[in-house]
Amino acid sequence: MTAPPAPPTPPHPPGPPWALLAELTHACPLRCGYCSNPVELVSRSGELSTEQWSEVFRQAGALGVVHTHLSGGEPLLRRDLPDLVAAADGAGLYTQLVTSGVGLGERRLAELNGAGLRSVQLSVQHADRVTAERIAGARSFTAKERAARLIREAGLPLGVNAVLHRGNLDDLDGLIRLALDWGADRIELANTQYHGWAARNRAGLLPTPAQVERARARVARWRERLGGTLELVWVAPDLVDATAKPCMGGWGAVSLTVAPDGTVLPCPAAGTLPGLDPPNVTHRELAWIWRESRAFNAFRGESWMPEPCRGCALRTVDHGGCRCQAYALTGDATRTDPACRHAPDHPLVEALVQGAADCADPPAYVYRGGVR
Amino acid sequence: MTAASPASPAMSWRPVLARGVVLRHDRVRGTDLLLLPERVVVLDGSAGGVLRLCDGVRDVAAVVTELAVRHPAAPVAAEVPEFLNRLRKEGWLR
Numbered sequence: 001m002t003a004p005p006a007p008p009t010p011p012h013p014p015g016p017p018w019a020l021l022a023e024l025t026h027a028c029p030l031r032c033g034y035c036s037n038p039v040e041l042v043s044r045s046g047e048l049s050t051e052q053w054s055e056v057f058r059q060a061g062a063l064g065v066v067h068t069h070l071s072g073g074e075p076l077l078r079r080d081l082p083d084l085v086a087a088a089d090g091a092g093l094y095t096q097l098v099t100s101g102v103g104l105g106e107r108r109l110a111e112l113n114g115a116g117l118r119s120v121q122l123s124v125q126h127a128d129r130v131t132a133e134r135i136a137g138a139r140s141f142t143a144k145e146r147a148a149r150l151i152r153e154a155g156l157p158l159g160v161n162a163v164l165h166r167g168n169l170d171d172l173d174g175l176i177r178l179a180l181d182w183g184a185d186r187i188e189l190a191n192t193q194y195h196g197w198a199a200r201n202r203a204g205l206l207p208t209p210a211q212v213e214r215a216r217a218r219v220a221r222w223r224e225r226l227g228g229t230l231e232l233v234w235v236a237p238d239l240v241d242a243t244a245k246p247c248m249g250g251w252g253a254v255s256l257t258v259a260p261d262g263t264v265l266p267c268p269a270a271g272t273l274p275g276l277d278p279p280n281v282t283h284r285e286l287a288w289i290w291r292e293s294r295a296f297n298a299f300r301g302e303s304w305m306p307e308p309c310r311g312c313a314l315r316t317v318d319h320g321g322c323r324c325q326a327y328a329l330t331g332d333a334t335r336t337d338p339a340c341r342h343a344p345d346h347p348l349v350e351a352l353v354q355g356a357a358d359c360a361d362p363p364a365y366v367y368r369g370g371v372r
Numbered sequence: 373m374t375a376a377s378p379a380s381p382a383m384s385w386r387p388v389l390a391r392g393v394v395l396r397h398d399r400v401r402g403t404d405l406l407l408l409p410e411r412v413v414v415l416d417g418s419a420g421g422v423l424r425l426c427d428g429v430r431d432v433a434a435v436v437t438e439l440a441v442r443h444p445a446a447p448v449a450a451e452v453p454e455f456l457n458r459l460r461k462e463g464w465l466r
Binding site: 062063067092094121156157186 | 391392394396398400401405407408409410412
């Protein structure tokens, strides 16, 4: 084995991570145009085994992780999912299933519940069945309705997640009513992040500033109406808002992502960044990856920051924004996130947003093929 | 603030963690945590010890009595019912 390259010294030793996003598989029955998984997906044969995932959970628990999100793709496509839930629960992790709901029958849910599953996050694309299935690129609405009912009947906390974009922002009231009708404890309204496949559909997904303004006002009204009875989370549209997002709570600061093939990344989209040399759990301990690897130290802290971030008060709020977006839009991951109004490259984003505002007839979604 | 009388509603409910809420000792950080979907609450000092007594069988008065025996010098009767009520309002206890 050759010695790994010496990582840059981080400004402070990092505290332990809180959360692990476990992308169990890239396979998915849905083909959402806004999918932020990579364009090149991991094949089924390249996925970690049951034993390898169990070892990941064990190491994560020992490292200080307390939450794991079993995600994908569609994690229900892993036949060993109950074993994986049991392994995560056994490692002391609070285990949440992140699912499309397709394939979540009564027996499957009972198995998962019995294995120690703590909560479920269910995706929804639109309150109208036909529109929802057009966005998802697949029959799925009936399965989601059934999944929501079963989750509630099982007594598990239900979070409903809707990725927002040009095609559903005007139906925000419908989405919130649907989630309430389904008995959600929490609704996450997450504006699209233009990573992976979603970047291909940017022109069809990017909303107009007027749409965002109306949606934001609706969210405020719902919050007032609902009081504190239901948690309503709004993940802001960074491009339209001209505000860099506090991506992942800071690079290598809060959580790890493990891809289906065992690649470990500071964020789900970081696999696209050049020179990151992403480590893999099949070669390295998670503790070494978190503390020592080049990938996790590349943008940790503030020493990597360019101007204007370096001298900006917002750097402690937005941590310099999104590295993957900087790379996607400028070809240089060390640039200030162009979403930020103070970024030298912000005109790129202004042009995109102006393009969306001027476009009366956005293009249809490009759907991806399946995973082999 | 005066302590509630043993027969008051503040003392007679039987607190237990709500569904989906997990109380855990974090050995890595040396602290007690409440784990919820998408959320971690770091518990200060004795809060975890109070919540470990919330088993749905003991009422608040019994929790207070037990804690007063363990910590005779602490203002248990004045603070614990209020603390538990706050967690009930958050939806973490029922």
